[in-house]
Amino acid sequence: MSRPEARLGTHLPVSPPTLADVAERAGVSRQTVSNAVNNPDLLRPGTLERVREAIEEMGYSPNRAARNLRTRTSQLIGLRVSPVQEGTANAMMDRFVHTLVETSALAGHHVLLFTGDDEDPVAGYDNLLRSTAVDAFVVTDTYLGNPQAAWLAQQRAPFVAFGRPWDRADARHPWVDVDGAAGTRLATEHLIAKGHTRIAWIGWRKDSPIGEDRRAGWLTTMHEHGLPTTGLASRVEDTVQSGGEAAAVLLDESAPTAFVCASDTLAMGVLHTLWLRQLAPGRDIAVVGFDDSQVAQVYPVGLTSVRQPLEEVAVQIVTALHALLSHQPPAEDGVLLTPTLVVRQSS
Amino acid sequence: MSRPEARLGTHLPVSPPTLADVAERAGVSRQTVSNAVNNPDLLRPGTLERVREAIEEMGYSPNRAARNLRTRTSQLIGLRVSPVQEGTANAMMDRFVHTLVETSALAGHHVLLFTGDDEDPVAGYDNLLRSTAVDAFVVTDTYLGNPQAAWLAQQRAPFVAFGRPWDRADARHPWVDVDGAAGTRLATEHLIAKGHTRIAWIGWRKDSPIGEDRRAGWLTTMHEHGLPTTGLASRVEDTVQSGGEAAAVLLDESAPTAFVCASDTLAMGVLHTLWLRQLAPGRDIAVVGFDDSQVAQVYPVGLTSVRQPLEEVAVQIVTALHALLSHQPPAEDGVLLTPTLVVRQSS
């Protein structure tokens, strides 16, 4: 029994061929075609060849919905996109998302984007989860107090976080993160090697664990080298203006010769202050940022910056997801990757 | 017959409730529950209330795969993400993608990301299309010679393009685009109003229709005001370095007092040259970019730039997609939106 519309030479879009259509053409059963696609080893070479030809000729591709229904799998990975913050320099997600999409494709998965209600951050996850629309999630914004990771863990939903669980109360779950302290350590040691001794820190407010982590890298490295840190640290909002103001105050009060910043955004503020004071970045005062964002690369005076290995992060996340979905017990909860330092003219 | 695992108080993830489970609980049939979800008007208020309570209590959400299979619909919109180009300033896609995701969500759709083989740009589309994994596509990179739009049109696949069909050979299809010429016209008239008469153009090579469109806006506006253009235009690669070099040459040979650029990337190059020559952007020489990228906003001397209404583009695209999927004959093929000018210190 072949479907009528596939026969008619109509101009209407014909429905794509099904497993049964291919089976009929190849003179085998449905299951054999299915095996040809999913378990080629089970077929005799001759049969396999014949089925493959039929598949090729008819342009057959398995219907996703039917397969999803039967296997209780969607081959989709959910990723929540958070609102765009204009004015900050972190166009960093682009790089991550692209690699994630590419890597997942290799593992046979696609990436599904969804937005979150800001009032109910969990709603988006809940919907997709209950309707079995996605197999797993990638959670990116794991700042302290974000309930998503804990909620997902409690629901026993498969997910991997980009970011460590800062809160001890969070149930254990797989995560991949970048060692921020190692990054600022790289930056600080680079500056020390260049002969700097008065190296200032401009970071975020104290309630950001990520910020504190990055600050610790600077602090311990300075201490290890017996260098002073008192009066050389400042905590501000993550904006260009705040960074500039902090740099101005530090320059006036503590006379640093170099700045390590918790973000490229803050570093841009520092560069702005240097510009106003006719100081040449890299020659008079060194500046190092964090994230290696596009501004760092495009800015006339290239900004030295700590670069997160986002490509590797994506690969590790997909690996962890794959293990999770295969129900393999994870070897370890988390993976901590080390960033690199991209040296440009500003240092 | 209720599923056993839903009864057991096991720690294993229980499969979510189905339509039948809800029906049993509410004391109605499957179809009634389905109607309560999809056509509430068909139910008597009392029944509707009862079913809704059951749905709420059990946390029911329709299984996506089953629904997709039956309705031959996936509620997914495919979007190809192109490789990240480091060094260019176009973090512009972020804004677009986010609005697209948000707007589609309102229409009940999700966004599926996929990558394309660079060698076979059509492969990714073909796979998703044949496996009925997506309902429609949004095509973003519609540069001349890109076969995707034409191929999709030929396949009668539903899609909306962000970008005009520059090639007349392309079959007709819905599109949404931003009027680049109107943008550079805004920029040029802004500079003329500021008293500039020697306004230079730095754009892309001739084979880019988008670049030619933007160039035309500058050219016609200059002509309309009886201003000179000879020796004031240059065409280069879209890199910071090329923009800087072009600016240097133009400054030496034609003494312009203002620059209109085809991109923020090129404008950054111009700013760099000004920096090297100790010229103050905005006071000595005016500069206008295109795209209002993050560098334009973060750069110490704010860069005046043409801003594309990406949010509106996304809304229009979703509207067109909705019409397309409802088989409503589109009122018109394309929608052309007008950009705005964000004036900052550089002009």
Next chain:
DNA sequence: GCGTCCCCCTTGATCGTTCCAAGCACGGGC
């Protein structure tokens, strides 16, 4: 020649939802 085993393939059932057509209850009209 016959039974046994194994490999390769086929058949029927199933996933959870929506479509279809028939069933039943309720109420009005006579």
Next chain:
DNA sequence: GCCCGTGCTTGGAACGATCAAGGGGGACGC
């Protein structure tokens, strides 16, 4: 009290794939 139309509700079928068994044929050993 009976008939009939309207409207909510119902069981059966279908979407297209995979899972779980069942069956047929050839090779091999006795």
